Amino acid sequence: VTEIDQPTTASGEAPRGPGSGVAVEAAKRRTFAVISHPDAGKSTLTEALALHAQMISQAGAVHGKAGRKSTVSDWMEMEKARGISVSSTALQFNYRSAGTYSEPTDCVINLVDTPGHADFSEDTYRVLTAGDCAVMLIDSAKGLEPQTLKLFQVCKHRGIPIITVMNKWDRPGRSVLELLDEIGERIGLVPTPLFLPVGIAGDFKGILRRGTDGEPAEYIKFTRTAGGATIAPEVHLDPEKALATEGEDWETAAEESELLSATGQDHDPQRFLAGETSPVLFASAMLNFGVRQLLDTLVDLAPPPRGRDDINEQHREVTDDFSAVVFKVQAGMDTAHRDRIAFMRIVSGEFERGMVVTHAQTGRPFTTKYAQTMFGRDRSTVESAYPGDVVGLVNATALAPGHTLYTGKAVEYPPIPQFAPEHFAVLRATSAGKYKQFRKAIDQLDSEGVVQVLRNDVRGDASPVLAAVGPMQFEVVTARMTTEFSVETQFDRLPYTLARRTDAESAVELNRQRGIEVFTRTDGALLALISDKWRLQFIQKEFPKLTLEPLVATA
Numbered sequence: 001v002t003e004i005d006q007p008t009t010a011s012g013e014a015p016r017g018p019g020s021g022v023a024v025e026a027a028k029r030r031t032f033a034v035i036s037h038p039d040a041g042k043s044t045l046t047e048a049l050a051l052h053a054q055m056i057s058q059a060g061a062v063h064g065k066a067g068r069k070s071t072v073s074d075w076m077e078m079e080k081a082r083g084i085s086v087s088s089t090a091l092q093f094n095y096r097s098a099g100t101y102s103e104p105t106d107c108v109i110n111l112v113d114t115p116g117h118a119d120f121s122e123d124t125y126r127v128l129t130a131g132d133c134a135v136m137l138i139d140s141a142k143g144l145e146p147q148t149l150k151l152f153q154v155c156k157h158r159g160i161p162i163i164t165v166m167n168k169w170d171r172p173g174r175s176v177l178e179l180l181d182e183i184g185e186r187i188g189l190v191p192t193p194l195f196l197p198v199g200i201a202g203d204f205k206g207i208l209r210r211g212t213d214g215e216p217a218e219y220i221k222f223t224r225t226a227g228g229a230t231i232a233p234e235v236h237l238d239p240e241k242a243l244a245t246e247g248e249d250w251e252t253a254a255e256e257s258e259l260l261s262a263t264g265q266d267h268d269p270q271r272f273l274a275g276e277t278s279p280v281l282f283a284s285a286m287l288n289f290g291v292r293q294l295l296d297t298l299v300d301l302a303p304p305p306r307g308r309d310d311i312n313e314q315h316r317e318v319t320d321d322f323s324a325v326v327f328k329v330q331a332g333m334d335t336a337h338r339d340r341i342a343f344m345r346i347v348s349g350e351f352e353r354g355m356v357v358t359h360a361q362t363g364r365p366f367t368t369k370y371a372q373t374m375f376g377r378d379r380s381t382v383e384s385a386y387p388g389d390v391v392g393l394v395n396a397t398a399l400a401p402g403h404t405l406y407t408g409k410a411v412e413y414p415p416i417p418q419f420a421p422e423h424f425a426v427l428r429a430t431s432a433g434k435y436k437q438f439r440k441a442i443d444q445l446d447s448e449g450v451v452q453v454l455r456n457d458v459r460g461d462a463s464p465v466l467a468a469v470g471p472m473q474f475e476v477v478t479a480r481m482t483t484e485f486s487v488e489t490q491f492d493r494l495p496y497t498l499a500r501r502t503d504a505e506s507a508v509e510l511n512r513q514r515g516i517e518v519f520t521r522t523d524g525a526l527l528a529l530i531s532d533k534w535r536l537q538f539i540q541k542e543f544p545k546l547t548l549e550p551l552v553a554t555a
């Protein structure tokens with residue numbers, strides 16, 4: 001999510017006060033994240049959504065924004081120059097379902113941003129834990145790409161429902177059935193299109209809406225607008241008129257629909273919510289084709305926020321007292337203030353700015369005077385918020401990802417899993433005599449979840465190993481070491497590419513092996529770092545009894 005002009009806060013318009021009912025507010029909310037590979041069109045789609053929600057009057061502000069394809073070294077500068085725009089965390093807007101397919105409903109949509117591109121990191125995974133649903137955005141010419149697959153694994157692990165959007169249908173690409181087959185075959189998610197495109201990729205005329213039994217229900221014909229800057233006008237035609245208008249293109253879409261029904265690929269709400277099937281839409285984010293249908297699908301099909309089980313398996317309902325989970329901590333976003341913002345996703349109850357909540361991990365009170373919601377680089381103070389909403393807490397030094405805040409009955413939610421790192425480096429202080437600061441800084445960055453910190457007796461405390469999901473995390477560490485702790489550091493990459501969870505018994509044998517080294521992570525987990533998958537396969541074959549378990553997400 002990037003700079004979007006003049007945001008209007010959805011929560012500013014929602015009914016408020018204790019009488020308004022947390023249940024009603026929660027039911028209105030849809031909180032989702034977009035998972036995609038760089039360049040699939042996430043920024044363009046975000047902008048198109050904002051356009052449809054009337055947050056902006058014209059698309060194009062985000063297009064070609066400076067630094068989007070920035071290199072590693074630009075990133076820090078970019079963050080400084082652009083405030084929080086590199087990972088602005090959450091975008092909230094009201095959406096009134098136009099009522100074509102459902103009764104009009106006022107909904108509050110929360111789009112949780114997954115920082116993408118070069119800054120792919122553990123944060124990218126963590127923010128997925130803040131959503132109730134994911135939109136898997138695919139470039140129709142490319143199909144499934146690596147980053148999408150990784151993020152999909154996290155969604156699958158959490159069992160969250162996934163809506164698939166085949167984007168860029170205005171450009172030549174692959175065929176409908178080929179793209180759908182790939183989803184079914186490669187990730188085992190049964191694609192159940194709600195709409196099918198009329199016109200092949202590159203000749204996008206409109207969409208066929210499928211009825212419940214796969215029968216063509218209607219044709220929605222789109223008209224291009226200049227530069228795709230405004231909402232594309234739609235004409236709705238019945239199947240007969242559609243045939244008369246589009247001829248063969250309509251017939252093809254209708255046949256595809258029939259074929260999909262024959263193989264059971266019709267939308268099934270229960271299987272969708274169970275994460276077994278995925279409703280599919282075809283769109284052009286650039287031309288704003290199919291974007292309104294995506295919003296309607298979110299409103300009509302995506303689940304509203306639900307309660308959660310805590311670490312003692314006690315269930316907290318959305319209507320219970322306030323509780324929230326911190327899913328991301330960002331430091332130094334605003335150089336003028338040098339602050340630290342913890343982003344929390346509200347699980348239950350009503351949040352009111354200024355209320356004093358309890359930090360479950362320390363048992364200490366925490367005042368929320370400076371609660372904020374974020375819109376691109378703009379921050380605005382939030383007065384109240386409800387389950388599903390994301391709120392930023394300023395100067396939240398004690399808070400780390402996975403922490404719980406609550407009022408009333410005590411609750412602590414399970415920690416966010418630590419994801420499988422794929423990049424490893426040794427960190428050393430290069431400034432002499434700064435060992436104490438160095439250790440303190442490492443502990444701080446570790447507790448914030450900036451990187452995972454691994455140690456073993458052989459390497460000792462002066463040269464901990466940093467483990468990351470994306471290499472950019474190392475850059476962040478060294479930069480923050482300099483600016484915040486005045487310790488100059490240097491990292492050297494290690495030749496490992498895989499981590500597996502092991503146990504003390506197996507560690508003895510593993511440490512004897514070439515290309516393997518065992519470490520203890522701060523949470524106590526024993527991790528074996530392995531040079532590559534061939535080495536892993538060899539060890540597993542030679543020593544089948546050793547414990548080598550995949551970690552979450554990218555295993």
Ligand code: G4P
Pocket residue numbers: 036037038039040041042043044045062063064065068116167168169170171283284285286287
């Ligand atoms: P990302 O955030 O997922 O990385 O993707 P982004 O929206 O930046 O889009 C990547 C490129 O794909 C952009 O082109 C964008 O205009 C284009 N794009 C996005 N959606 C569509 C679509 O539906 N159809 C077509 N034809 N193109 C689309 P660019 O040339 O890299 O940048 P720009 O100069 O257009 O900003």
